[in-house]
Amino acid sequence: MKLRPAGESGTSVAEMAVVVALLGVVLAVSLQSFNSFQSAAANSDRRLRDLGEARTIMAVLTKDLRTASTLCSISASDVTFLAYLNTGASAPPNEVRLYATGGNVFEATTPPDNPAAVVDCTTYNGTPVTRPLGRNVTGTGTLFGYLDPAGNATASLNLVRSVAVTLTVSSAPAQGVAPTTLSGQVWLANVAAAA
Secondary structure (H helix, E strand, O other): OOOOOOOOOOOOHHHHHHHHHHHHHHHHHHHHHHHHHHHHHHHHHHHHHHHHHHHHHHHHHHHHHHOEEEEEEEEOOEEEEEEOOOOOOOOOOEEEEEEEEOOEEEEEEEOOOOOOOOOOOOOOOOOOEEEEEEOOEEOHHHOEEEEOOOOOEOOOHHHOOEEEEEEEEOOOHHHOOOOEEEEEEEEOHHHHHHO
């Protein structure tokens, strides 16, 4: 670099170009860090939402299953049973169906057609009241598993004493957010007592 004549002050074009280039590098690195932090925060929010959704669904499923008095039908994504759920003190049980379809979990409750008649799984032909329990459920083909008194898997209605529930929720699989999975086992005390 040339020395400046006496009495002149300031910066040269070359010095300014170096400063601008350094500021550009610092700005690029800081923007990349900010974008990375923002993406991590959004993924964390999605994971927390998925966990809250999974906990809510699991709480309702386990509460409903605990009220089961007679199992009517079972499959990996669907269980239908009689339960004293939303009934009066002396009313017969309602038929409750818990099922997953299209990434959503539903509860359908049907009152008996004739409350004075003997109630079994065939006396429910009315229109059920259906309510959604949750959404963004993946792997709905393996929502329910059925266990006998020894804890072994069974497909026989008269041997089922507990239900294993495996619930996977994922609201944003395309954004690389790992799904949230909750598992639990629900003892069917009323079914076991009736056996």
